[in-house]
Structures are given as structure tokens and as C-alpha cells.
Amino acid sequence: xxxxxxxxxxxxxxxxxxxxxxxxxxxxxxxxxxxxxxxxxxxxxxxxxxxxxxxxxxxxxxxxxxxxxxxxxxxxxxxxxxxxxxxxxxxxxxxxxxxxxxxxxxxxxxxxxxxxxxxxxxxxxxxxxxxxxxxxxxxxxxxxxxxxxxxxxxxxxxxxxxxxxxxxxxxxxxxxxxxxxxxxxxxxxxxxxxxxxxxxxxxxxxxxxxxxxxxxxxxxxxxxxxxxxxxxxxxxxxxxxxxxxxxxxxxxxxxxxxxxxxxxxxxxxxxxxxxxxxxxxxxxxxxxxxxxxxxxxxxxxxxxxxxxxxxxxxxxxxxxxxxxxxxxxxxxxxxxxxxxxxxxxxxxxxxxxxxxxxxxxxxxxxxx
Amino acid sequence: xxxxxxxxxxxxxxxxxxxxxxxxxxxxxxxxxxxxxxxxxxxxxxxxxxxxxxxxxxxxxxxxxxxxxxxxxxxxxxxxxxxxxxxxxxxxxxxxxxxxx
Ligand code: SF4
Ligand code: SF4
Numbered sequence: 001x002x003x004x005x006x007x008x009x010x011x012x013x014x015x016x017x018x019x020x021x022x023x024x025x026x027x028x029x030x031x032x033x034x035x036x037x038x039x040x041x042x043x044x045x046x047x048x049x050x051x052x053x054x055x056x057x058x059x060x061x062x063x064x065x066x067x068x069x070x071x072x073x074x075x076x077x078x079x080x081x082x083x084x085x086x087x088x089x090x091x092x093x094x095x096x097x098x099x100x101x102x103x104x105x106x107x108x109x110x111x112x113x114x115x116x117x118x119x120x121x122x123x124x125x126x127x128x129x130x131x132x133x134x135x136x137x138x139x140x141x142x143x144x145x146x147x148x149x150x151x152x153x154x155x156x157x158x159x160x161x162x163x164x165x166x167x168x169x170x171x172x173x174x175x176x177x178x179x180x181x182x183x184x185x186x187x188x189x190x191x192x193x194x195x196x197x198x199x200x201x202x203x204x205x206x207x208x209x210x211x212x213x214x215x216x217x218x219x220x221x222x223x224x225x226x227x228x229x230x231x232x233x234x235x236x237x238x239x240x241x242x243x244x245x246x247x248x249x250x251x252x253x254x255x256x257x258x259x260x261x262x263x264x265x266x267x268x269x270x271x272x273x274x275x276x277x278x279x280x281x282x283x284x285x286x287x288x289x290x291x292x293x294x295x296x297x298x299x300x301x302x303x304x305x306x307x308x309x310x311x312x313x314x315x316x317x318x319x320x321x322x323x324x325x326x327x328x329x330x331x332x333x334x335x336x337x338x339x340x341x342x343x344x345x346x347x348x349x350x351x352x353x354x355x356x357x358x359x360x361x362x363x364x365x366x367x368x
Numbered sequence: 369x370x371x372x373x374x375x376x377x378x379x380x381x382x383x384x385x386x387x388x389x390x391x392x393x394x395x396x397x398x399x400x401x402x403x404x405x406x407x408x409x410x411x412x413x414x415x416x417x418x419x420x421x422x423x424x425x426x427x428x429x430x431x432x433x434x435x436x437x438x439x440x441x442x443x444x445x446x447x448x449x450x451x452x453x454x455x456x457x458x459x460x461x462x463x464x465x466x467x468x469x
Contacts (some may be wrong), residue, residue, distance in 0.1 A: 021432075066376070095405065118442055119423075119425075120423065120424075120439075134413070138381075151397070151398060151400065154397075154398035154423075154425035154428070154429055155423045155424045155425040155428060155439065156428070157428070158429055158431075159394065159426050159429050159431075160394075160429070160431035171397075172397050172398055175400060190397075192402060195396075195399070195400065195402065196400060196401065196402050197400040197401065201372060260409050268373055269373045274374055274375055274376050274377070275376065276444075320406065321444045322444050322445055324441075324442055324443055324444045325441070325443030325444060325445055325446065327373075327375075327442070328400065328421065329373060329374070329382075329401065329419065329421050330375045330421060330442035330443075331375065331420060331421040331422035331423075331440075331442045332378040332438070332439075332440035332441060332442045332447065333378055333379040333380055333381050333422060333438070334375045334379045334380075334442060335442045335443065335444055336447055337376060337379050337445055338376070338444075339444060339447055339448065339451070348389075359405050
């Protein structure tokens with residue numbers, strides 16, 4: 001079976017044209033139609049594996065497809081031209097959606113970034129599209145003047161300018177590649193539903209690893225700091241005590257991470273208030289309550305409780321706010337507004353919390 | 369479910385100047401949140417401004433300059449980065465560190 005997968009067993013027919021696993025510069029000269037690469041719509045197990053790996057951030061950038069013109073099926077002069085990014089996952093999703101459709105795929109050089117993100121940055125953009133149309137000699141490959149670009153690429157592409165410069169008229173395809181067939185069959189018309197971006201529980205779930213990973217990194221730092229502070233004794237550092245006395249802190253901290261990075265994103269529409277910071281705080285408060293109820297605290301001092309009620313819900317709030325980066329409906333002005341209000345709260349809370357920890361220690365040592 | 373989640377009200381920088389609008393419908397085609405509608409086949413109108421996420425697709429694709437929006441990434445870590453470095457908020461898609469979108 002033909003495939004465009006990389007980093008693994010490859011069939012030799014297409015692999016030469018599709019080197020990847022390295023950052024690929026755009027070729028200087030364009031592909032001429034006779035050497036257009038042919039791709040299959042079938043996904044191999046390597047592709048599925050690739051998709052899983054693409055979700056993990058460290059792989060997301062080196063997973064590229066060489067820019068240029070590709071043939072899906074057996075396209076001819078009248079076949080449609082679809083535009084994609086050279087992020088392999090974007091390309092693969094399109095190629096799968098074009099199963100049994102003969103079409104051309106024009107892959108732009110987006111530095112291995114997906115369509116939506118690249119459009120925001122401008123690499124999936126007007127200039128690159130014009131350049132790629134010229135370089136691939138598209139006007140010689142097809143006899144018509146139609147191009148179908150992904151709707152989520154529209155922030156980067158000025159359709160009227162592309163038309164002025166190249167003569168090709170852009171239609172924006174549906175948001176979800178799986179609607180492409182219906183879109184084509186309806187005479188290149190997307191229903192209103194196809195034009196609207198959805199944000200389902202499933203969408204949010206697949207995004208949470210991106211939230212959990214950095215949050216857990218922060219958690220490790222936090223746990224080490226707590227461990228060190230708790231272990232500190234007038235008589236030296238006693239790590240055995242650090243582990244036992246630190247447990248409530250580790251536990252509540254972990255709950256705050258779960259609350260902010262997992263539970264808040266999943267329950268997003270059901271948590272009251274529109275602000276992410278407030279949503280995260282509410283869920284964090286709830287988790288802190290649950291946590292405190294379910295642990296036995298060796299030294300239940302006031303400082304400990306004040307610290308817990310102050311710090312953990314706000315940690316959850318901060319983490320939840322990071323999820324704005326993964327959503328499809330939070331605009332820059334809104335997030336800025338939240339941050340203007342929330343940042344001073346976070347910073348002062350961090351300082352106060354540290355002070356409380358010191359109090360907690362002094363209490364423990366019997367110095368207060 | 370989920371499509372109805374709304375973000376903060378009255379914050380978007382989206383501006384629509386109906387004077388220059390020709391009703392070509394491009395904005396309706398590109399907006400992922402159905403912010404625009406075409407009224408009686410003549411001109412565009414805003415149906416629900418608060419749904420706007422400031423992606424900038426409409427303004428870039430309006431050939432008649434009838435739309436303006438301060439487009440940018442609605443991503444907290446990007447904006448914090450911008451605040452700290454004093455630059456424009458930029459999404460960290462290009463460095464492996466920060467996968468914000
Ligand atoms: S794209 Fe511009 S001219 Fe066309 S309908 Fe929208 S606002 Fe009006
Ligand atoms: S900026 Fe984006 S979300 Fe806002 S109205 Fe324009 S296309 Fe729609």
C-alpha cells in the first residue's frame with residue numbers, strides 16, 4: 001500500500017518525494033505536473049500512530065510534508081484543487097477525506113504548523129499561496145480557475161488578492177474535512193452548520209493533554225519546593241518528615257492541577273460565568289473542599305487552612321485560564337481583559353501564600 | 369453541545385462599516401462563529417458580535433474594507449509572554465515548548 005508515512009517502513013514509490021522527520025525547506029523550483037506525487041486516501045497504521053504522536057507537543061513540529069502539488073486518486077484538468085498545510089496531520093486528514101475523489105492537493109509551506117495556527121501567524125497566507133500556485137504551475141495542470149481552501153485558513157488568506165494576482169478564485173471549504181464530500185456534491189456550498197466551528201466534549205478532551213503536561217511540570221516544581229520547605233527543621237533537613245507532613249500539600253496541589261487542566265475544560269459549558277479564571281476558581285474551590293474533607297492533617301493550623309483555601313483554587317484558576325489557548329471562541333481582547341484583572345490577583349496570592357508557608361513552618365517549630 | 373459556549377461580552381474589537389459593504393457574502397463564508405448574516409440579500413449585518421473570537425478572517429477577506437478587527441491570538445500564555453517580553457502576543461506554535469493552539 002502506498003503511504004506517506006515517515007520514520008518507519010516505507011514503500012519506495014512515494015517515499016522519495018516525501019522526506020520528513022527533518023525540517024524541510026520549500027523547494028526552489030516547483031513541481032512540474034508530470035512528477036506530482038500521488039497519495040493514497042487510505043490511512044496506514046503508521047499514519048494512525050503518527051496522529052497519536054502529533055498530539056504530543058514535542059513531535060508536533062518535525063512532522064511535515066514537503067510543500068507542492070499532490071495528486072489524490074487520478075485527477076485531470078477538471079479536477080478540484082484543495083489547499084492544505086504541510087503539517088502532516090492536516091494533510092492526512094484532507095487526504096483521507098478525499099477518499100474516492102480525484103483531486104489535486106496544493107500543500108503550502110507552513111513550517112509544519114496546522115492550518116488554523118499557521119493562518120493566524122500568516123504562514124498559511126496570501127503570499128505563500130500565490131507563490132505556491134506559480135511554483136507548481138497550477139494553471140497548466142488544470143483548465144479551470146477554482147481553488148478550495150480550508151475555511152479555517154481564511155484568517156491568513158485574502159481571497160480577492162489571490163484572485164487579482166493569479167486569476168484563481170478561492171472558495172472556502174467546510175471546517176470539518178469530513179464534510180468535503182457533501183460540500184462538493186452540493187455544488188460547492190457549505191451549510192451554515194458546516195461553517196461553524198464546534199467545540200464538543202470530545203474536542204476538549206483531546207486537547208487536555210496539552211494542558212496537563214505543562215501543568216504537571218509546574219506541579220513537580222511546586223512539589224519539590226514544598227518538600228524542601230517542609231523538610232526544613234531547626235535541626236537540619238529531615239526528608240522523612242517532609243514526605244509525611246507534605247502529603248496534604250501534594251494531594252491538594254494535584255487536585256488543583258486536575259481541576260484546572262482537566263475538569264474545568266471538560267465541564268466548560270456547565271460551569272457558571274464566562275471568565276475562564278472564574279470557572280477554574282470555582283471548580284478549584286470545590287476540589288479543595290473535597291480534598292480537605294478527605295485527608296487527615298497532622299498539624300491543622302490556621303495558616304495551613306488559609307493557605308489551602310487561598311492558593312489551590314487560584315492555582316486551578318490560573319491553569320484553567322491557560323486553556324484559552326486551546327479553545328476556538330476566546331478572542332484576544334477577552335483574554336487580555338481577564339488577565340488585566342487576574343494577573344495582579346495571582347501574583348499577590350503567590351506572595352501571600354509563600355508568607356503563609358513561612359508562618360506554617362514557624363508554627364510547626366513552635367516559634368510562634 | 370458546546371457550540372453555545374460564550375466568552376466575555378462586549379469585548380471584541382470587531383467593527384463593521386455598512387456603508388462600504390456590497391453584500392458579497394464573503395464574511396459569512398469565512399466566519400467560524402456565524403457572526404455575520406446577509407440581510408435581505410443586500411448587505412451584511414452582525415448577528416451576534418459577542419461570538420467573535422477576533423480571528424481576522426472576515427476583515428482580511430472583505431475586498432471592500434467594510435470590516436476592521438484587531439486580530440490576534442486569544443491565548444493566555446501567549447499574551448503573558450507578550451506582556452513580559454513587551455512584544456506582540458505570539459502563539460508559541462513554532463517552538464516545541466509551548467503548544468498553545
Ligand atoms: S465581505 Fe465585506 S463587502 Fe462582502 S458582505 Fe461582508 S462586509 Fe460586505
Ligand atoms: S474576526 Fe473571525 S470570529 Fe470575528 S467576526 Fe470576523 S471571522 Fe468571525
